[in-house]
Amino acid sequence: MxxxxxxxxxxxxxxxxxxxxxxxxxxxxxxxxxxxxxxxxxxxxxxxxxxxxASQGWFDSSVSIGQPGYEERETIDNGLTVAAKSGFTGIAINPNTYPILDTSSDITFVSKMGEGHATSIFPIGALTRNSESVDLAELYDMQQSGAVAFGDYQRAVSNPNLLKIALQYTQGFNGLVLSFPLEDNIAGTGKMNEGITSTGIGLKGIPAIAESLQVARDLHILEYTGGKLHIPTISTAASVALIRDAKNKGLDVSCSVAIHNLFYTDQALLDFNTHYKVLPPLRTQEDIDALIAGIKDGTIDMVTSDHNPLDIERKQVEFDNAAFGTISQEATFGALLTLVSEKKAVQLLTNGRERFTQTSFPIExxxxxxxxxxxxxxxxxxxxxxxxxxxxxxxxxxxxxxxxxxxxxxxxxxxxx
Missing domain, CATH: 2.30.40.10 (Urease, subunit C, domain 1)
Structure with missing residues (x-):
């Protein structure tokens, strides 16, 4: 070249x-x-x-690619092309495939499939077997095969002792643990943010406390165990405050926010468009204001597309039956630039590389x-x-x-x- x-x-x-x-x-x-x-x-x-x-290559910390198992949604080959044309030289891919990426051979497979592209692929291994939050997956073996972190995509670690053990165990090889911020028992069968909008249109809501309660729990565990924790795609003002306090205590915690949670409020759902059905759900303007404040003061480390391609059978159905998720990678930079300066945008789009891969490419x-x-x-x-x-x-x-x-x-x- x-x-x-x-x-x-x-x-x-x-x-x-x-x-x-x-x-x-x-x-x-x-x-x-x-x-x-x-x-x-x-x-x-x-x-x-x-x-x-020109900046250092951007890194997207949460990308879903269907392959293996859901190639009708997206393939690794096209997914990496999408990432490259969206400005990303590295993407961390979620383990929500079929089978779920919970073994070293799974990690090796997707790593090999990603070779030969301008954009590098960095697999996230499942934290628990089959992402069922029962037993830990083979974390060390997956790291040796190329996994850069461990987490169950959009599935909370329901057992707090399991998260405790994971944070303790991964310290032996400097592993990064992801914990999705959702308390399932409070979230229940909610489909969107619980508030005035959900009440007005008659949809079951997911309260903001379902996120912040889980974040508070995870931070307490991290303070006890030590280790490295990443909380992906926060969406509430309370979560920002909790993570800010944890960082002030010196805890090794990072977090991200999805671009659509910065751009849209829950009022986007007034016409029941399933494209706006995402998890965590779109929240209120007060939450967005707190998220942007967290971006400006460094509480929030990175912005992700949380890119999640889904086939038509999963989205063009009744709202209650539609899957959570949207594709956002192609729009991530353009949307972020409407909210922050170009310098801050680049910072938010490059911070993830060091956190997930411990590498950097300064322009020198x-x-x-x-x-x-x-x-x-x-x-x-x-x-x-x-x-x-x-x-x-x-x-x-x-x-x-x-x-x-x-x-x-x-x-x-x-x-x-």
Whole structure:
């Protein structure tokens, strides 16, 4: 991969070139020169765009890909193409496949399937066997095969002692434990946020306390055991406050928020559109305000697409029977840029890599190329033509978004839109 990037503004707080506009020469997958007025050499691909920005490659900490088992929803091959064209050079994939990824051979399979792409795949192994919250899965063996974390996607660890043992056990190999923030007994059969909107349209609600109670429990366990805990996709003001306090105590905890939980309130469900049926559910404007405050003060570490392709049989049914989930990856950057500055957006889209993979690719001479190229200018309405996934359950249809992704450069490959 030989290329010359012209006049790119660098957004990378770990780079000495942060905030400057420079040319970048790339030879054989490494940054060889960063400077001004560089001339294109023979064999170099010229990348020159108006209002071009470059950052470390973005990382998405929660992505669902159907394969193996649900290839009609999404395949690994197309899923990685979607990620690349959405600006992500790395994605952590959830274990909600068939079979569930709970053995070392499962992890090896998806890792091998992901080879040869610009975007790297990082499997999350199930925390418990078959994600049933009864017995721990083979965590150490899965880590040795490439698993970067352990969690049961959208399934809470109902047994607190199981979480305690997991946090203690994984300290022996620096493992990262994920615990989905939902107390099932309180959530019950709820379909959306419990509040004025759910009462008005007659749908069963999931109270905010169903999340915050679980978060409080998990943080108490973490304080007792030590270890590394990640709480994925929080959605309530109370959760932000609890995690803020835990970080002030020095606990090793991180958390993420899904982009749609920052962008939409529960009023999006007034017409019973199942594209907005997600878990955790869309909450209130007060919750969104608290989440954004948590982003600004560093309580919330990362934003994820929580991308979850689902086939038509799972979404175009009665609201009560529809599955939770939406595809959001194609819209993540454009939606986030409507809420925060480009510097904060890049920070939120790159923080996950170090937490999950302990790697970083600062934009410096002789560093391996791992770049996302984008612009902050312009706006557009997200439509069917912007959907790249096999499944079409996109909650952002009709949303007004900002900026655009040009593509990525990673793993000796260039993917441009």
């Amino acid at each position: 030989n290329a010359l990037i012209k006049a790119a503004t660098i957004i990378d707080s770990k780079s000495s070139h942060h905030g400057t506009t420079v040319d970048i020469r790339i030879k054989y997958g490494k940054i060889r020169l960063i400077g001004q007025n560089l001339s294109q050499e023979k064999g170099e691909k010229l990348i020159q765009k108006e209002n071009l920005y 001479k002789d560093t391996d190329v791992n770049l996302t190229l984008f612009t902050t200018k312009g706006s557009y309405t997200f439509g069917q033509e912007h959907i790249l996934s096999k499944s079409k359950n996109a909650c952002f249809l009709g949303a007004r978004l900002k900026g655009n992704v040009f593509g990525i450069m990673a793993n000796q490959k260039i993917v441009l839109k």
